Amino acid sequence: MSSTLIHRPDVALRDFHDEGHGFDVFGLHLPTLQRTLAVCGRLCDRYFRTQSFGVDDIPREGAAILVANHGGALPLDAALLCFDVDRATGRILRPIADRFIPSLPLISTWFARTGAVVGTQANVGRLLERGELIAIWPEGADGIAKPLRDRYQVKSWRVGHAELALRYRVPIVPVAILGAEESWPVLGRIHPLRRFGVPFVPVPLLPLPLPLRHHIYYGPPITLHDDRAADAADDPVIVAHAATRVRLALCDLLRDARQARAGRLA
């Protein structure tokens, strides 16, 4: 299958809010996204031979939050997820990027043109109000460049996604991405390089990722806002509890996905 945005742009245009010059307010530019997805498609299909499961759990319309695990030396898993969502549903996925991204030359512009948005509450809230599909990696930058012994272990876990889901009353879809950790293992992290606000620089074991098969598993949507008012998002205990629920769901999905992958490999 190929990118919906490339072959049926009318489908993906439902999610695009043009400000009059071919860009949305955050800088998304459809032709740039199309070119990027074309490259991602080749990477996804031929190099990583990505297989996805449970795509029916991705909402076909309306706002929703995909919550995924991070892995690998660089966030290639985010690119694979964007392409996979595009070809499965025809929707434009808006990845939520860390706050140091806007300070990075070239990367900041490329990220903005391909739909990434800096992870502030106001930015993400605006996307959800417009009914867009967003992806959050609650592990943040700590999720990438983990030692191999910690692969697929969810370490740090921020709670912003749960707060947003409660406030805007949108479902959360957990997403387990397998393959990133093994395909590009890291030796370690260099911490003192803070020139552009980057928390660390990963030191990969190999110059390029190995062409290992990737698997993307989508779990059933979680509705955190059932029986709760929107102001529950202001209660830190409720938010923490909701975030833990999402984390447990993702950990269960990761465990099941690894077992399923092991079964297939056997």
Next chain:
Amino acid sequence: MNVLVTGATTPLGRAIVDGLLATRNVGHVLGVGAELWGPGLPSDGTRFTYERVDLTRARSVHDLLYGPARARGIDTVLHGVLHRAVRDRGDHIHAVNVEATRMLLHECGRHPGIRRFVLRSGAEVYAVRPDEPNLLDEDHPMVFDPAAPQWLRDRVEADLLTCAQIGTARISIAVLRCAEILADGLASQLWDYLGSRVCLRPLGFDPMINLLSIEDAVAAIIRGLAADARGAYNIPGFDTLPLSRLIARWGRRDLPVPGPLLAPLYWLRTRTVGFEFRYDLNLRRFHLGGILDGARARASLGYVPRHAMTGPAPRAPS
């Protein structure tokens, strides 16, 4: 509604006067400026009169409000006087930007006939940072950098001293923070930037820019004057586009240059050619962008931008 408009001789001031005179519920417009007379101002003495006043003097401000303004039944004041030249600094500039606002606000608060005061501020008062939202709402942090040029510090001070009166003053006060209007004579940094045949842009950055047309600015200001809503309101424009697209649309050559070289290059240009554009003023914006969020103005004032910029216009003779 009878309106006093300061800065009536600027291009925007003239457009506001014309817009007010075309509005049905406006009775009289009293234009105020530092010049003897502004070219293009209407000569109709029945609905428009002009007064030359030095707003930096407390006596002049008092006499304006209790003389011509009271005689013409002025009940609404629009203050939009801000010194335009970035390079100028000193006590007199501060008096034009800040003290005039303070005195006008004080006298309006005491005046028996005035019920409404509107300050025209700008988007430049907002601090743009990488960890802040792309969309700047009215609660966004402001620039409090002591190293910022006086041009900017004065604008923030005038904005804040007006905001400080919003909750306590007898009259209703609104601050309209307008996006940049790309036109000559309006202290537009981008206008000056685009005046060069080659526009240097920080390599690797292409921020989103929002531009306000004069037509939309006039519409927003008239709505702000007629409304009774108190508070600060962002006034975004219709056009939101990347800086590179703006440069191309203006027919200029876009030349990305490593960021650290830009400040000295533009400093040299200012020294040699005398242009007003200062890179240090625009550094954050040229890296990070920042678009005004007009949700509050839409909800309270009913303002929606409708007019796209008309494109590059020939520079007016200096």
